[in-house]
Amino acid sequence: MRIVVVGGGTAGWMTAAAFARLLPETCSVRLIESEAIGVVGVGEATLPHIRAFNVRLGINEAEFMARTRATFKLGIEFRDWGKIGDSYIHPFGTFGRGSGAIDFHHYWTRLLRKGAELPSLDTVSYACALARAGRFAHPDPDGRQLAGTFGYAYQFDALLFAPYLRGIAEEMGARRTEGKVTRVERDGESGDIAAIVLDDDERIEGDLFIDCSGFRALLLGRALEEPFEDWSRWLPTDRAVAMPCRTRTAMTPYTSAIAMPAGWRWRIPLQHRTGNGYVYASSFVSDDQAQAALEAAVEGEAIASPRLLHFKAGRRRRSWVGNCVAIGLASGFLEPLESTSIYLVQQAITTLIELFPERHIAESDRDEFNRIIDLEYDRIRDFLILHYHATTRSDSAFWDYVRTMPIPDSLAEKLALWRERARVVKYREGVFLEASWIAVYLGQGIVPNGWDPRADTASAETLAHSLEILRAAIASDVAGRPDHRAFIERYCAIAQAA
Ligand code: FAD
Numbered sequence: 001m002r003i004v005v006v007g008g009g010t011a012g013w014m015t016a017a018a019f020a021r022l023l024p025e026t027c028s029v030r031l032i033e034s035e036a037i038g039v040v041g042v043g044e045a046t047l048p049h050i051r052a053f054n055v056r057l058g059i060n061e062a063e064f065m066a067r068t069r070a071t072f073k074l075g076i077e078f079r080d081w082g083k084i085g086d087s088y089i090h091p092f093g094t095f096g097r098g099s100g101a102i103d104f105h106h107y108w109t110r111l112l113r114k115g116a117e118l119p120s121l122d123t124v125s126y127a128c129a130l131a132r133a134g135r136f137a138h139p140d141p142d143g144r145q146l147a148g149t150f151g152y153a154y155q156f157d158a159l160l161f162a163p164y165l166r167g168i169a170e171e172m173g174a175r176r177t178e179g180k181v182t183r184v185e186r187d188g189e190s191g192d193i194a195a196i197v198l199d200d201d202e203r204i205e206g207d208l209f210i211d212c213s214g215f216r217a218l219l220l221g222r223a224l225e226e227p228f229e230d231w232s233r234w235l236p237t238d239r240a241v242a243m244p245c246r247t248r249t250a251m252t253p254y255t256s257a258i259a260m261p262a263g264w265r266w267r268i269p270l271q272h273r274t275g276n277g278y279v280y281a282s283s284f285v286s287d288d289q290a291q292a293a294l295e296a297a298v299e300g301e302a303i304a305s306p307r308l309l310h311f312k313a314g315r316r317r318r319s320w321v322g323n324c325v326a327i328g329l330a331s332g333f334l335e336p337l338e339s340t341s342i343y344l345v346q347q348a349i350t351t352l353i354e355l356f357p358e359r360h361i362a363e364s365d366r367d368e369f370n371r372i373i374d375l376e377y378d379r380i381r382d383f384l385i386l387h388y389h390a391t392t393r394s395d396s397a398f399w400d401y402v403r404t405m406p407i408p409d410s411l412a413e414k415l416a417l418w419r420e421r422a423r424v425v426k427y428r429e430g431v432f433l434e435a436s437w438i439a440v441y442l443g444q445g446i447v448p449n450g451w452d453p454r455a456d457t458a459s460a461e462t463l464a465h466s467l468e469i470l471r472a473a474i475a476s477d478v479a480g481r482p483d484h485r486a487f488i489e490r491y492c493a494i495a496q497a498a
Contacts, residue, residue, distance in 0.1 A: 001027040001357070004204055006181055006196065006219060007212030008033025010043055010158065011328020011345045013165035014053070015210050018349045020172035021057050023356065029174040030204065032181060032196070040214055040329065042242055042309065043158045044268045044275045045073060045255040045339035047431065048092050048151035053346045057168060065492035067164050068156035069271040072253045072484065074131040076338065080259040081444055083392045088443030089254065090338075093127030093150030094435050096470060105438045106455040107463050109422045109448050114460055121442055123471045125435075126150050126478070131254040135481040136488075146477055153339070155255060155268045155275075177204070181213070184223035192323040193219060208357065211326040215311065215333070220326040226316045228332075234385045234408065235313035236284075236401065237263045237335050241291050242277035242307045248300035253484040257337055258297075261285065261396040264337065265297055271494055273303055279335055284398040311335070315377045318370045323361060325352060325369070332377060337387060340380045343431060347376050372429065379430045382411040383437070390415075390444040415446070422448035 003019055005012050008031055016031045054064060064070070075091035082088075096104030104124075111118055122128035127150035130136065140148035170176065179198035187194045195205040196219075211219035220226050232238060247269055256267040263280035278294040285293075291306050315332025319325060327348040334340055351372050355365040388402035389411075407415075417423040418441050424434045441448075458466075482490075 001208060001359075002206045003027045003029045003208050003210060004196065004206035005029065005031040005210040005212055006033075007031075007214060007328070007330070008162060008166070008176070009039035009212065009214055009328065010162050010342060011214075011330070012210075012212035013162040013169060014342075014345050015212055015327055015349055016174045017057055017165040017169040017172070018053070018353065020169045020174040022353055024172060026356065027208075029169065030177065030206070031169070031174060032177045032179055032198065032204065034180040035178060036180065039159075039162065040309065041159055041307075042240070042275075042277065043161075043336070043342055044270065045076075045155050045266070045336070046153040047339055047343045048153045049343055049346055049431070050153055051151075053350075057165075059168070062492040064164065065154065065156070065488075066494060068154075068160040069494060070154040070156035070492070071251055071269055071271060071488060072136045073153040073155045073255055074127045074136070074150065074253045075255075075439075077131070077252075077254050077256045078259075078387070078440075078443060079256060080393075081257075081264075081387060081391060083445070084259075084395070086443070086445075088439065089122055089125075089128040089131055090436055090439040090443070091125045091127035091131065091150065092152055093125055095121065095125045095438060097144075097146065097149060102452050102454045103424075103434065105424075105442070106422055106452040107458075107467075108442075109451040110455050111460065111463055111467070112447055113449075113451070116460060116464060118467070119471050121439075123474065124467065126474050129474045129478045130481060131252070133478050133481070134250050134252060134484050135478060136253045136484040137481040146474055152253075155270055157270055157272075177202070181218055184219060186223070190322065191224075193223065207323065208361075209324045211324055211330040212328050214329045217316065217326060217330040219324045220316055220319070220321060220330055224321050224324055226318055226321050226326075228312075229314045229317055230312060231314040231334075231381055232312055234381065234405065235335055235388075236281040236398075237279045238310065238312055239282050239287065239290070240277045240279045240309045240311070240336075241287070241294050242275070242309065243294055243298060243302050244273045244275050244304050245298045245302050246300035247274045251485045251488070255339065259393070260293060260297075262290070262398040265294065266336065267299075271488060274298075274300065279337070281398055284396070284401075313381075315374075319348065319373045320352075320366045320369045327352075331373070334377065334380050334384055337384050338380065338432075340431065344373075344376060344380075347431075348373060375430055378410065379427070379432060382408060382414065383432050383440070385411055386415075386437075386440055387444070390440070390446055392445065418446065419448055421450040422452065
């Protein structure tokens with residue numbers, strides 16, 4: 001099968017590397033990209049799933065981290081979201097020991113509702129405690145140990161990841177062509193894409209076309225005219241100004257998302273610099289005001305001029321139409337608050353490989369692919385909306401809007417379940433499992449009215465005592481772990497990439 005990938009950003013090269021590595025007998029991979037057009041050049045924070053992707057590609061972690069100037073990420077810190085002055089971490093890990101018949105948060109809710117004086121929730125999650133301490137060590141493979149109750153992801157230089165993957169893809173036989181796609185030819189009968197034509201008139205035929213052309217969505221959007229579902233009524237941020245700076249403070253093993261008057265600001269520490277950006281809603285703040293606010297907030301000397309990016313929340317109605325599959329920004333975009341875009345790229349690739357067509361594309365495979373991708377987008381959409389909606393902030397028109405806006409029914413149902421009895425919807429597929437929802441619900445001050453009655457079996461004193469033992473055990477274990485920067489210097493410092 002001839003696979004033609006249009007676009008050489010993170011999505012394009014992840015796709016090309018995965019197909020070349022995982023289906024070498026089944027397909028040939030050809031990738032077309034235009035240096036003149038360039039890549040979006042952001043996308044530095046990831047989710048833990050990326051580790052499985054790297055492992056499948058045979059990537060050595062330390063080498064990969066050195067080459068992409070990566071740091072470790074244990075979660076995301078949210079500052080000023082529920083109200084100004086708040087700070088909580090959405091960890092890549094559990095609260096409590098993550099085991100037992102009744103989930104930890106039921107006990108926590110019971111104690112909270114009974115007015116008990118509790119430590120910060122961060123102190124009873126190993127991942128949060130490790131992050132707050134600025135330390136890192138790989139998780140214990142034994143999930144019964146406290147040090148085995150977390151996962152981790154990476155923060156890396158967005159401009160280095162795709163070239164790194166390009167090396168792998170080309171080594172495995174993928175062919176790259178520099179050029180600009182100017183025309184798309186379709187089969188008169190089926191409507192499928194027959195070929196793409198480049199600016200030098202070269203015509204490239206294929207069996208399966210992967211649209212990784214970024215926000216342009218050249219194939220799926222422009223040529224096949226698949227409609228875009230606009231979700232900006234729920235996710236009104238539509239621009240970002242990005243500006244990296246020198247690192248002046250700690251190299252934190254987590255990303256920070258700091259709420260701002262018309263959106264939020266990211267802080268992503270890498271080995272050689274810190275990435276910063278203000279994601280905002282242009283109907284609530286001007287570009288100049290946003291840029292000035294970012295410049296005032298960043299901690300160190302800027303090392304590049306501010307760069308403006310435009311986007312719209314939503315997705316193509318279907319990601320796979322005919323013989324064209326859109327992956328990456330060409331398929332849709334949900335703002336980067338929970339670092340989900342690269343995850344969506346990975347899910348699309350993995351799902352496509354599982355449903356990979358042999359000679360003939362089956363309608364049922366296409367439908368299944370679209371079902372899975374829709375589900376991923378919908379879950380992430382609801383999770384993101386929760387962060388904005390679950391606030392008491394009323395200090396700007398933006399926060400007033402998001403606090404009072406109507407929300408999707410699917411999120412309203414989840415919130416009702418939580419408020420009533422601390423229930424978190426359990427998924428068999430898709431991202432953001434229980435601990436993620438719990439972190440945001442509790443972190444933003446939505447304390448449930450009830451809890452699982454089985455949490456009533458122990459006395460409040462016994463529970464408080466167990467909590468203290470847990471907190472102390474986590475604190476003592478964390479204190480023995482290496483400083484994040486020291487760990488990086490030993491394990492995967494830039495010098496090792498040479
Ligand atoms: P692009 O990088 O735009 O690549 C498109 C490619 O198509 C380029 O190679 C371009 O040259 C090529 N192309 C376009 N037109 C043509 C043509 N006519 N002919 C030939 N080639 C063409 N994701 C995360 O996971 N974590 C984050 O923290 C994160 N932060 C983000 C912050 C912002 C503000 C934004 C906007 C996005 C962020 N993302 C993040 C998303 C992430 O950047 C993208 O998902 C990722 O970079 C993949 O982009 P892409 O490859 O789809 O598109």
